[in-house]
Amino acid sequence: MRKVVFRPILSDFSYENNEDELKLLKCPVNGWRPLDEFLFGGELRAMPDPGQATDAQWADYVFNRSGEPGIRREWWYHLASGTWFVAEHDTLNDNFLRTYLYHAGAAE
């Protein structure tokens, strides 16, 4: 019953408007890839100035993470190509809003 299947090129299709994006992630360099090609790198957070921060501020930066659901910027790594990038992730409904390469000020 198996046949040779004609597979058209998928390039004309965009997932941009698909609200249910969960297990595909768009690498800014390599495009849409399955999630298991990626590694989560934690939340993108601005480091306080180690010379200025108090011990308490520094400890808060090192140890505390917010679990509050909402939109946050995260580091993601595309394993196959070695690309770090930033993803805006709505952790309330697990939707990725957009992804881009890091640029100065991205953590603010």
Place this chain on the structure above:
Amino acid sequence: MTSTCRLPPQPGEWIDRGRPLRFEFEGRAYTGFAGDTITTALAAAGVRLLGRSFKYHRPRGVYSLANHDVNALLACPGQTNIRSDVTPLWEGGRFTAVNTFGGLQRDRVRFLDRLGRFLPVGFYYKAFYRPRRLFPFWERKMRGMAGLGAVDPAAGPLRTPNDFAWCDVLVVGAGPAGLAAAAEAAAARLSITLVDEQPRPGGSLLYQRRGDPSTADLLSGLLSRVHSSANIDLRASTVAAGYYADHWVALADLQRLTRLRARSVVLATGAFEQPALFRNNDLPGVLLASAAQRLIRLYAVKPCDRAVVLTANADGYRAALDMHQVGVQLQAIVDLRPDGEPSELSRQVRAAGIRVLGGHAVYEALSQSDEHGIGGVVVCPLDTSGQPRLDQRLSIDCDGLVMSVGWAPADSLFCQAGGKMRYDNRLEQFVPARWPAGVFTAGRLNGLYDLERQLADGRRAGRAAAAYLGSASAESADPAGGHPVPADGTLNGSPPSHPYPVVAHPAGKIFVDLDEDVQLKDIEHSAQEGFDSIELLKRYSTFGMGPSQGKISNTNTIRVLARLRGQSMAETGSPRARPFFHPVPLGHLAGRGFHPRRHTPLHSRHRAAGAQFMPAGDWLRPAWYLARQPDDPARETTEALRAQAIADEVRAVRQRAGLIDVGTLGKLEISGPDAAQFIERIYTGRFAGMKVGATRYALMCDESGVIIDDGVVARLESDRFYVTTTTTASGAVYREMQRWAIPWDLDVLLTNLTGTMATINLAGPQANRILAALTDLELSEQHFPYLGLRQGNVLGVPARVLRTGFVGETSYELHVPAHWAARVWDGIMEAGRPHAIRPFGVEAQRILRLEKGHVIVSQDTDGLTTPFEAGLDWAIKADKPFFVGGRSLSILSGRPLKRRLAGFVLPEGYRGPLPQECDLVIESGEIAGRVTSIAHSPTLRQAIGMAYLPPERTKEGSEFHIRASGAMVPATVRPMPFYDPRNLRQRIQGT
């Protein structure tokens, strides 16, 4: 045995009468045909008793013939829990029923059926809760009784493949709606995968002919359209068993699990026929109408001789006509609806001389005298409130009771995809209410039971999926996003499902769930005990938790619970069907593993030298080398050979020369104008001032100051460094370096050379002499000092050579291109032969470095170890402007230590069992520390190790105890290095 129930050839039957298959069931010989399932071959032979039920060991027979007959699970040599109703028969099969004690006919525990009233719902929770000391006894008893088939350990390993696939549109279900959807989407030049659980496509068209022979032509027309479309991949015998994010669907076929990624999905999954609830509704001979129709149409088997049909819809009348046509004597049609069937079918059955009892119900089914099947039914008229009027009951003789009282949509995949269902009060079934993007439903799932409407709905869904994918050639995009409007307003006549096909009985068993023998009264009692929400009820009563996963029990349970609570169906809700909603063999899930192991370029050399390999990160490394075969295998154990080989390897390095493959180390090149600054920020030490040609130990911490890696930094040129990392952390270290380089915005280039470069460490007092003959490098202490780096040729191969000290002897780490590794290895082995050089493995290296007191990150450190605890504070240069973890370490440096790594020795002459790594240091009955490394040192002839201890206990000579295998082993703190504390051996010997 003669085929007592096999009908003359039926149009479209699946069996091949030219290919008889002989098989055995419960020790008796039978013959079926190719195309039969095991059940249908037995049914054709007149066998009604196919299995025993899970709890009461009641006799059970054909019920759904649709992959839900989990009371007819069979075993054969090497396999168990074979689904008899759908598994194709094979020649020579020897089958027995599972879950019997002493055979199917005379199951020794069938008496449990009579004990039913002593086994109420929750019995096991309540009865064996106390006393607790008796629970193990009861547990053994229960485990003996519970479960279904037994695994045959002699069956041998099973190799199952793993498969991956993708398509534009996945269509689940190849019934009329699914076939129409696939053909429509295929016309838009999309790639389609069409799957169906049945061995052949066609769905209900295969067996529900609706009294119309033209349906056969319709089916062949649809099939030829599908078969002639090159872009439709039709997969029969394939269950779409689970739905994951982004249209990632698990397809289970007979051989494998396929993970398919679709861009859009059409669910034409159909509906499961539901049974009626009355006393003894589980007797062999009581079956669903669709099962009777499948038996007749697909397998040419007469379901029974004298049938009663219990129905509440048109399908029951059609089934009656189908049976009448093949010579089944119809005793009566019992119709739950007071007004009976409104359609033309009503006239047709009367014309066939079939008695119709409108407004009647089956009150109970009666056993035949052999207890193995139905022998008749008691039928009562229903009063206006739906209660049976026992005063007017009548008995009808029959050997088959065919039920058609309703359908439940196969909505599990839809719900897993994120869809929401609502209850439609006109249809008396759940229908889709909210669709996730890219998911479309068609056919019976949408509540459509009329063939023309199913086909139109399938075409609409196929078009909608194509439009969703933006296919230019899709005929018309559905403006409403392609979501269907279910059939409310246009329903012809009465709904296909009865709202409450339940007749209570004061005595006797009414089964809601045949998998787990859950009775109506169990549901009632559970609700009374407070487990009256649908999910709690499921877990307490275990309805829907058997192998058929509630496909023919959920709907009736919801109906019963809704009535008990005086709620609507919508308020009561459905239990969530998690993936997989249909059981998948464990072998499918195991699949063929994909755990690639990296081999170093010297792997073949190691194997030839007798290497015993061990995993190290992604790699296989030689643990030790079996240098000789045992003289007497009976007396020399592998363990003894291993210990001796490791000791010999250690002695070779200490006394002569040894060679180890350390190519699994991570190797990175860091170059660019900011390379030195980058390295200073990454590692704790100082590197900016290093001379070209120097190397330095490098320690890496995370932001909290915990040690995560160590290695060596070597300066190749002023703006070019060569860095090694530990084997297991090499991937993560490279990744973290890449990440830090981004926000720091430094001009550096990272090149991962881990696989490109091979690394061989030549160590021992003769190392200098051996290497000198092979290289153009000047090796004198003056020209190439300890911790130096030189680049030159070794055996004509360009090499980076590092003087290192890990094992504590004169030592050269040769980094050469991987493709030259074997040449260098062979050349050194050859040149070292006069010095009795030996290859050594990871085990010997661990002992050698332990003698020198060198820490292995991740063995002697854990996820909380700071450099202060590990005695590596000397590697921190806190006066730098910044390094990762620096701020945290500056805070920690002012705080008291909680533990400290210390070396220890066991008493000389200790002969007891050697403690192991992670054995605990016990002081006054409390845990005071932990052993991280321990080994018998062949050099010192004593057991040595490292342990974390309270800092005040780490003074030389301090004594403590290690708990090992129950014994308390005394140990004494001893400063490290244990061996050559003045590090004289690392100098070139003899110069």
